[in-house]
Amino acid sequence: xxxxITQEQNNMTKPRKPADQSQQExxxxxxxxxxxxxxxxxxxxxxxSVNLTIKPNTVxxxxxPSGCGKSTFLRCFNRMHELAPxxxxxxxxxxxxxxxxxxxxxxxxxRRRVGMxxxxxxxxxxxxxxxxxxxGLKLTGxxxxxxxxxxxxxxxxxxxxxxxxxxxxxxxxxxxxxxxQQRLCIARAIAMQPEVILxxxxxxxxxPIATAKIEKLVVELKEDYAVVIVTHNMQxxxxxxxxxxxxxxxxxxxxxxxxxxxxxPKETLTDNYITGVFG
Amino acid sequence: MxxxxxxRKFKNQLFFILCVVCVIIAIIPLAxxxxxxxxxxxxxxxxxxxxxxxxxxxxxxxIQGTLILVGLTSIIGVPIGVLSxxxxxxxxxxxxxxxxxAINNIITQFPSIIIGxxxxxxxxxxxxxxxxxxxxxxxxxxxxxxxxxxxxxxLKLVPNNIREASLALGVRNWxxxxxxxxxxxxxxxxxxxxxxxxRIAGETAPLIMTILGSRxxxxxxxxxxxxxxxxxxxxxxQPYPEAQAQGWSAALILILMVLIVNIVVRLASRSRxxx
Ligand SMILES: Nc1ncnc2c1ncn2[C@@H]1O[C@H](COP(=O)(O)OP(=O)(O)OP(=O)(O)O)[C@@H](O)[C@H]1O
Ligand SMILES: [Mg+2]
Numbered sequence: 001x002x003x004x005i006t007q008e009q010n011n012m013t014k015p016r017k018p019a020d021q022s023q024q025e026x027x028x029x030x031x032x033x034x035x036x037x038x039x040x041x042x043x044x045x046x047x048x049s050v051n052l053t054i055k056p057n058t059v060x061x062x063x064x065p066s067g068c069g070k071s072t073f074l075r076c077f078n079r080m081h082e083l084a085p086x087x088x089x090x091x092x093x094x095x096x097x098x099x100x101x102x103x104x105x106x107x108x109x110x111r112r113r114v115g116m117x118x119x120x121x122x123x124x125x126x127x128x129x130x131x132x133x134x135x136g137l138k139l140t141g142x143x144x145x146x147x148x149x150x151x152x153x154x155x156x157x158x159x160x161x162x163x164x165x166x167x168x169x170x171x172x173x174x175x176x177x178x179x180x181q182q183r184l185c186i187a188r189a190i191a192m193q194p195e196v197i198l199x200x201x202x203x204x205x206x207x208p209i210a211t212a213k214i215e216k217l218v219v220e221l222k223e224d225y226a227v228v229i230v231t232h233n234m235q236x237x238x239x240x241x242x243x244x245x246x247x248x249x250x251x252x253x254x255x256x257x258x259x260x261x262x263x264x265p266k267e268t269l270t271d272n273y274i275t276g277v278f279g
Numbered sequence: 280m281x282x283x284x285x286x287r288k289f290k291n292q293l294f295f296i297l298c299v300v301c302v303i304i305a306i307i308p309l310a311x312x313x314x315x316x317x318x319x320x321x322x323x324x325x326x327x328x329x330x331x332x333x334x335x336x337x338x339x340x341x342i343q344g345t346l347i348l349v350g351l352t353s354i355i356g357v358p359i360g361v362l363s364x365x366x367x368x369x370x371x372x373x374x375x376x377x378x379x380x381a382i383n384n385i386i387t388q389f390p391s392i393i394i395g396x397x398x399x400x401x402x403x404x405x406x407x408x409x410x411x412x413x414x415x416x417x418x419x420x421x422x423x424x425x426x427x428x429x430x431x432x433x434l435k436l437v438p439n440n441i442r443e444a445s446l447a448l449g450v451r452n453w454x455x456x457x458x459x460x461x462x463x464x465x466x467x468x469x470x471x472x473x474x475x476x477x478r479i480a481g482e483t484a485p486l487i488m489t490i491l492g493s494r495x496x497x498x499x500x501x502x503x504x505x506x507x508x509x510x511x512x513x514x515x516x517q518p519y520p521e522a523q524a525q526g527w528s529a530a531l532i533l534i535l536m537v538l539i540v541n542i543v544v545r546l547a548s549r550s551r552x553x554x
Contacts, residue, residue, distance in 0.1 A: 080447055085372060112449030122440040126462040136448035139458050185444070192448055 364430025
């Protein structure tokens with residue numbers, strides 16, 4: 001309740017954005033682009049005409065206070081959003097200039113191209129470390145046998161986990177530490193060789209050392225992928241990202257190069273949030 | 280006056296002792312049943328007893344009958360029950376499934392004699408004879424709702440983030456259910472199956488009205504058949520000590536059969552992956 005009131009107040013004080021957001025131009029250099037995305041859970045609107053461009057080989061950070069819709073927004077990019085009961089969405093999300101919500105598009109194919117790492121590490125409890133990494137390729141029938149061994153090794157190496165688990169590949173995926181499990185989940189996502197990787201607060205359950213490892217990994221990942229990372233940690237956003245989007249109450253308040261957002265934000269809300277006045 | 284730490288320690292010990300006492304109280308009936316059945320039933324156990332007909336002093340037909348009944352019922356009921364449970368848990372987000380779930384839960388509560396009398400009216404009277412078929416159907420009516428329910432409950436316990444992890448990799452829904460969700464819920468489902476099978480193995484009331492009992496080995500799906508629970512029941516009503524002793528032995532055999540099935544299934548499904 002309280003949040004709704006503050007939001008209305010902010011709407012009154014905040015300079016309004018141009019009304020014709022649906023006319024947002026298509027950026028042909030973008031890897032992914034959200035155009036005028038609105039999301040509802042039942043009657044409650046959670047995202048309000050959000051636009052965002054994700055460039056190839058960059059890291060884009062999404063920041064904002066709890067409940068502002070970051071996770072919801074992220075889940076629109078690989079069509080995980082529609083799995084929630086009574087979830088509704090309008091607008092477009094382009095992947096290589098094609099709307100992933102086109103009726104002829106199979107969401108399963110989109111999820112293979114746009115991988116996801118969740119907030120809490122969630123390895124498959126009945127599978128070994130090896131099988132966890134191989135799971136996507138096995139269960140989609142993409143790869144088998146020797147080829148699989150190579151991919152598992154390469155993915156674990158890329159996730160900087162290989163040296164820690166190379167002798168325990170047959171142990172359960174849940175038998176390693178939380179930070180290792182999170183890197184295992186990253187390896188599992190990379191093994192699918194997606195084009196984009198979405199990360200929803202991947203470090204929130206981890207200690208500083210594991211966090212540092214994952215941050216380093218995120219920066220390395222952008223050589224091959226476009227990465228979108230949701231984080232509550234400003235320092236993390238400024239350390240790893242090239243672009244930053246600030247969201248507030250379901251709206252995208254400001255988007256730009258990370259250095260600009262952190263050093264010279266255009267909106268007062270952004271400034272307040274970054275300097276810790278609220279949030 | 281005790282200080283508060285000592286008092287809390289005292290409370291802790293008190294509750295611990297209470298728990299132990301409760302466990303003992305719970306074990307007493309179980310242990311005494313096992314003891315009684317074993318001491319009274321073990322005496323006349325022999326190969327002849329296990330394999331010959333009643334007229335030759337054995338309960339062979341009853342053992343065979345129970346194996347056939349439980350086997351047939353499991354073959355019919357387990358797949359239907361497990362699949363229904365999967366449907367209700369993984370795809371049961373609609374009106375139809377909600378009604379199905381409610382009906383299923385009600386059937387689970389039915390006294391088994393009501394199922395027996397229903398099958399008697401529907402099948403036995405129609406076919407004009409007590410039969411193995413009628414017994415199998417009656418027991419299936421008992422088994423399927425239980426299996427459906429326990430399967431659904433076990434699958435519901437699988438955290439949603441495991442499903443999401445799989446779906447986010449681009450694994451299809453049905454594949455996620457089979458390869459990720461089911462293995463995670465395997466132990467719970469198996470426990471449910473074993474409980475249900477053990478329960479139908481000991482059902483007596485519906486059998487009286489469907490397979491009736493028989494002095495002979497299996498004669499066909501459309502003929503009456505013997506079963507261990509019926510054997511126990513009939514023998515227990517007899518005034519003759521020999522017959523009563525046979526009843527005790529039959530009871531022991533039933534317990535052993537249930538036990539063996541449980542152990543074998545547990546061993547066979549023991550997870551290969553050890554932490
Ligand atoms: N499955 C759902 N059903 C109904 N409402 C939901 C659901 N998921 C999220 N919401 C609502 O949508 C809003 C945005 O949630 P979201 O999880 O996207 O926030 P967030 O920015 O990721 O927050 P946090 O930083 O705490 O993770 C919240 O108000 C939440 O209550
Ligand atoms: Mg979130």
